[in-house]
Amino acid sequence: xxxxxxxxxxxxxxxxxxxxxxxxxxxxxxxxxxxxxxxxxxxxxxxxxxxxxxxxxxxxxxxxxxxxxxxxxxxxxxxxxxxxxxxxxxxxxxxxxxxxxxxxxxxxxxxxxxxxxxxxxxxxxxxxxxxxxxxxxxxxxxxxxxxxxxxxxxxxxxxxxxxxxxxxxxxxxxxxxxxxxxxxxxxxxxxxxxxxxxxxxxxxxxxxxxxxxxxxxxxxxxxxxxxxxxxxxxxxxxxxxxxxxxxxxxxxxxxxxxxxxxxxxxxxxxxxxxxxxxxxxxxxxxxxxxxxxxxxxxxxxxxxxxxxxxxxxxxxxxxxxxxxxxxxxxxxxxxxxxxxxxxxxx
Numbered sequence: 001x002x003x004x005x006x007x008x009x010x011x012x013x014x015x016x017x018x019x020x021x022x023x024x025x026x027x028x029x030x031x032x033x034x035x036x037x038x039x040x041x042x043x044x045x046x047x048x049x050x051x052x053x054x055x056x057x058x059x060x061x062x063x064x065x066x067x068x069x070x071x072x073x074x075x076x077x078x079x080x081x082x083x084x085x086x087x088x089x090x091x092x093x094x095x096x097x098x099x100x101x102x103x104x105x106x107x108x109x110x111x112x113x114x115x116x117x118x119x120x121x122x123x124x125x126x127x128x129x130x131x132x133x134x135x136x137x138x139x140x141x142x143x144x145x146x147x148x149x150x151x152x153x154x155x156x157x158x159x160x161x162x163x164x165x166x167x168x169x170x171x172x173x174x175x176x177x178x179x180x181x182x183x184x185x186x187x188x189x190x191x192x193x194x195x196x197x198x199x200x201x202x203x204x205x206x207x208x209x210x211x212x213x214x215x216x217x218x219x220x221x222x223x224x225x226x227x228x229x230x231x232x233x234x235x236x237x238x239x240x241x242x243x244x245x246x247x248x249x250x251x252x253x254x255x256x257x258x259x260x261x262x263x264x265x266x267x268x269x270x271x272x273x274x275x276x277x278x279x280x281x282x283x284x285x286x287x288x289x290x291x292x293x294x295x296x297x298x299x300x301x302x303x304x305x306x307x308x309x310x311x312x313x314x315x316x317x318x319x320x321x322x323x324x325x326x327x328x329x330x331x332x333x334x335x336x337x338x339x340x341x342x343x344x345x346x
Contacts (some may be wrong), residue, residue, distance in 0.1 A: 006048040011174040029167040039210020046149045050118040050244040053290035054086045088119045096126040099284035124150040125157035139165045173207035180274030215260045227261035263309045270302040
C-alpha cells in the first residue's frame with residue numbers, strides 16, 4: 001500500500017493524490033489556494049502539507065507544534081505563529097487580516113535560509129485590498145524556498161490576480177463511507193455515537209465533519225424541536241419579536257449552534273416546496289411540520305431568509321452583539337414573510 005503522506009487529512013482523495021504526485025516529482029507550486037465550505041479540514045490539510053514540505057521525510061517535529069494552532073487557538077491577538085522559524089501561520093485579528101502581520105512576516109523572510117519555508121494564511125478572504133495588493137507583489141516574484149498556502153471558504157472574495165498566480169485545490173464533503181469511518185473513530189470529538197445517530201448526522205451535515213462537531217458536540221437533544229418552534233413562530237405569530245426575544249442565547253457558541261439548526265430546518269422548508277420526497281430532507285423528525293410551513297413561504301422568500309441567517313452567522317463570528325444579531329434575524333424574517341423589502345443587513 002502506498003504511504004499516506006498526509007495522515008491527518010480525512011477524505012479529499014483527489015487533493016491528497018495530487019499533492020503526493022507534486023511532492024514526489026518536485027513540482028510543488030509556490031502559491032496554493034485551498035477552498036471549500038467551512039468545516040472540511042482545510043486548515044488541518046494546510047498544516048499537514050506545510051509540515052511535509054518543511055520536514056521532508058520527518059514532518060513530525062513540525063506537526064507537534066503546528067497542531068496546537070488548530071486544537072488550541074490561544075490568544076486571538078497573536079499576530080502570527082511560527083514553528084522552528086520555518087512554518088508561519090497568519091490568521092485574522094478580529095475581523096480581518098492586518099497589514100502589520102504581513103510586514104512582520106516579510107521582514108523575517110529577508111533573513112530566511114535556503115531551507116524550505118511555508119506561510120499559511122487562514123481565512124484569506126478577509127484581506128482588505130491594501131493587504132491583498134501587498135501579498136500580490138510577493139507572489140509575482142516568489143522566492144525559490146518560500147511557499148504560500150491560502151485558505152478560504154469564499155473563493156470569490158480573493159483578487160483574480162492572486163487566483164491567477166495560484167494553483168487551486170477544492171475541498172469537498174466526505175462520502176458516506178469516509179464519514180462513517182471518521183465518526184466511528186472519533187465519537188468523543190464529534191459527539192455522535194451509534195450507527196443510527198451517525199446516519200442522522202450525515203444527512204444533517206451532508207458529510208461535513210466541522211459542521212457535525214458544531215451541532216452535535218455537547219449534545220443535540222431538542223435542537224430540531226427548538227429550531228422548528230422558531231420557524232413556526234416567525235411564520236404564524238402576530239408578534240414574533242416579543243415571543244422569540246425570551247429565547248435568546250447569551251453564549252456565543254450555543255447561539256451559533258442554534259443558528260445552524262435553524263438554517264437546516266429552513267433549508268428543509270425550502271426543499272419541501274420543490275421536492276415532496278422525504279429523502280431530500282435532513283431534519284426528518286420534524287418533517288411533517290416543515291411541509292406544513294412550506295405553503296406560507298415562496299422559494300424567493302425562503303432563499304432571502306436563509307441568506308439572512310448566513311449573514312447572522314458571519315456577524316456572530318465577528319463578535320457583533322448576539323442580542324443585536326437576534327433582533328436583526330427576527331425583524332428581517334418577519335419583513336420577508338410579510339412580503340416587504342428586507343431592511344439593510346449587518
